[in-house]
Amino acid sequence: MNVLVLLAFILFILMILIGGKKGARSFFALFLNFGVLLFTIIFMTNPYIDPYIVTLIACTVISYINLFFINEVNSTTKTAFISTIITIVIVLFFIVIVTENAMIQGFGEEEIEELSVFSLYIGVDFVKIGASVIIMSTIGAIIDTAMAIASPMREMHHHHPSISKKELFTFGLSIGRDILGTSTNTLFFAFFGGYLALLIWFKDLSYSVGEIVNSKIFSAEMITIFCAGTGVALIIPITALITAYFLVKKGENKEKAI
């Protein structure tokens, strides 16, 4: 039997055992995400379609799946969705500026030897794809953080309907601060687990610090980690603000209606 099939099967069983119906939906969402990612990649191979637009659409679809399909359409998921999209647009602007200046696109010196059988002149814009890669690797964490803040804020508003916008915002920020450390940790370890081979390679071939920092692969990966961390931090005030605004406004409307 195939390793992947067996691992996926075990994950599926565990998710159903622990999560029931919601677990099954979460597992299915993984497949949907994979499908969206595949389509994104296929669209990116077309040199006439702008990768940034493909990325933005893909991020919207992915947020839609992970917020509205796994959970349900309610005020929490709606505000989390809006915050995610806004954060992604802001972070994308930042990442675009960085990738266009730092020249970290495409493949590094260390990789190029084994790619000699390939034609590298394939007409797609690797700078734009590089920026998309950074955004796509962060999207999971951004959605998770948005959800983790919006959900307790709604509970708070539910239990204390008279809470002011400002108090609710401060509450959201304080929750965000509590999860900031673990969220950045999650990303950090995930990336370092993936780069372990590269780190051992640098040490084995005794690269100097200067060579490591300036090499395309390492700087690209550090920039990815930092941009991901910035995105996760940035979503906190954005979600707190938007959720506070929507929840309190909704409350006011209700009062007026009465």
Add this chain to the structure above:
Amino acid sequence: MNVIVNKFKKMGYKHVSLYAVIALCFVLSVIFVHHNYSFYERPIAKVIKTNLENTTELNDMYQNEDRLFTQSIIAEIQNGEEKGKLIHLKNEYSSSGAFDQEYRVGNDLFVSIDTKTKENSELTGTIKDVKRDKFVLIVAWVFILTLLIVGKKQGLLSIISLAVNAILLSYALDFYLNTSNIGLVLICSISIILFTVFSLLLVNGFNEKTYAAVIATLLGTFLSLLIAYLVMWLTSEKGLRYEEMQFITRPYKMVFLAGLFIGSLGAVMDIAITMSSSIFGLYEKNNHISVKALKTSGLEIGKDIMGTMTNILFFAYISGSIPMIILYLKNDSALGFTLSMNLTLELARALAGGIGIVLTIPIGLYVSIFFINRKRER
């Protein structure tokens, strides 16, 4: 202006000095990284003039259209014996830029100077690489400042925890490379214990909540590694394409397992701390809450976070392969072949990490309940 001054007065001496130190670090490091040429042994040249010489349309064997440009560059050497002299360089780049790029005025480049021309005042040479340290630094500062502004004290703690973990990892790898008789997985196991204890204690302090999270994290990661190992053994690793692994100087299977191990740790830690803090939170609100009620609420919370956490790992792992997949597809490789060449290891990692995440939910739940029961008996 008065508002700002009043705000500073309110913040107190300690805060102001902290901000001052951070601002000073920022300014000094930016100045340093823009003037650190003499610290490099390789010659660095700053581009002062570029000239586009010719453009050719290009069709490769798969009918991909691209454009090739040739650029002549005049740059000024910034370090070494030739400092201050001008150097003539040539750069060929494509509009896709998979391995090349256009250089603009102001870029710093690592160059090699042709020895023949050293006698003349006009030097020629070839471009080796780009000096990227200033960009890495700026992005690092944006990250640090965002974390500090949003997270305040917790932001500072997370930065410290990230930095210490990175240093720990670096030392662990050095230790592994210097003592070749100890396995990488064993060293990673020890480092994982250190990472977990350190990160969770730093963020949450010494209390039962943290102890429960540490135990749950360790049980969760080791159990998921065991499952991944058993699965690989049972299936005799069918379907894993190790040949796609890059940068391999050591036994690849161990590197893969160790990477899988470290990669899922952060997510498992996140789940463990979420479970233990919410269950302890419920207990603190109501000391007489029944174990059954704790279990139900715990599982509800677990269900909510399971999906989004597995997604974090999924996207963090898979996205990195996008450029390579595009390269394969544009070189007329079949989709199935491309995916199996590029994604099997990443998918295996994401799935194994997912198993760790899901397993940690009940583990975290029962460990927290165990600690609460012990507390009650006292």
